[in-house]
Amino acid sequence: MLEVSNIKKSYGRKTVLEHISFHAESGECVAIVGRNGCGKTTLMQILAGVIRPNEGELRYFGKDPLSKKKYFHKLCGYVPQELPLMEELSVKDNLRLWGVGTRKEDQELIREFQLEELMRVTVAKLSGGMKRRLSIACALAEWPAILFMDEPSTALDLYYKESIGNWIKTYCGMNGIVVMATHDEKEILSCDRCLLMKEGKLCELSKEEMNIDFIKEMLA
Numbered sequence: 001m002l003e004v005s006n007i008k009k010s011y012g013r014k015t016v017l018e019h020i021s022f023h024a025e026s027g028e029c030v031a032i033v034g035r036n037g038c039g040k041t042t043l044m045q046i047l048a049g050v051i052r053p054n055e056g057e058l059r060y061f062g063k064d065p066l067s068k069k070k071y072f073h074k075l076c077g078y079v080p081q082e083l084p085l086m087e088e089l090s091v092k093d094n095l096r097l098w099g100v101g102t103r104k105e106d107q108e109l110i111r112e113f114q115l116e117e118l119m120r121v122t123v124a125k126l127s128g129g130m131k132r133r134l135s136i137a138c139a140l141a142e143w144p145a146i147l148f149m150d151e152p153s154t155a156l157d158l159y160y161k162e163s164i165g166n167w168i169k170t171y172c173g174m175n176g177i178v179v180m181a182t183h184d185e186k187e188i189l190s191c192d193r194c195l196l197m198k199e200g201k202l203c204e205l206s207k208e209e210m211n212i213d214f215i216k217e218m219l220a
């Protein structure tokens with residue numbers, strides 16, 4: 001279980017996040033939706049241990065990753081908006097850097113994200129969608145229990161959007177937790193729950209409220 005309590009984050013005098021609290025159970029996929037610049041990436045970075053909040057607590061399966069950073073590495077995978085890839089290295093070498101090697105499950109991951117044919121290609125030569133598939137595979141190297149994804153379907157074509165969507169369902173079916181920041185209508189509706197971010201705060205939508213017209217109205 002993932003528990004987030006009272007997170008606050010300011011950049012200088014500007015408070016971006018305040019009183020952010022939510023939880024997610026194993027097997028749940030949670031969407032975080034909000035206007036550009038409302039703080040979604042800031043929250044994802046805090047949840048993944050990239051930056052620290054000014055206030056608040058995190059508990060991942062009862063463990064406190066803010067006090068022991070290794071729990072971030074042990075328990076979470078992160079697919080950031082800006083892809084964390086070494087452009088001058090090959091796909092294979094990037095995967096190796098993240099720990100995807102020759103184990104059976106590594107080969108499955110490479111197959112799942114259709115990277116077999118690209119293993120020798122330099123990352124700089126890949127399309128945006130190929131890079132995104134690679135960065136998702138890198139985030140999954142250690143089969144984390146929780147996956148944070150910042151706009152995961154950006155740059156993916158319709159085929160891969162569907163394929164990543166199906167993969168997320170399978171991952172949650174195996175008790176994984178996914179928290180994703182997204183602007184994609186289909187992706188939002190495919191999540192189990194939706195949290196709306198506005199003016200630095202989060203509120204959860206009911207099942208009835210989880211429709212695009214209502215969300216647009218709320219964000220206007």
Ligand SMILES: Nc1ncnc2c1ncn2[C@@H]1O[C@H](COP(=O)(O)OP(=O)(O)OP(=O)(O)O)[C@@H](O)[C@H]1O
Pocket residue numbers: 011016034035036037038039040041042043
């Ligand atoms: N390192 C930083 N220093 C100062 N301000 C920052 C920093 N990072 C983000 N911000 C500001 O914090 C606010 C939230 O930014 P953030 O990237 O979290 O928004 P977002 O909801 O992810 O936006 P988008 O949907 O466009 O990706 C913005 O006003 C941004 O300018």
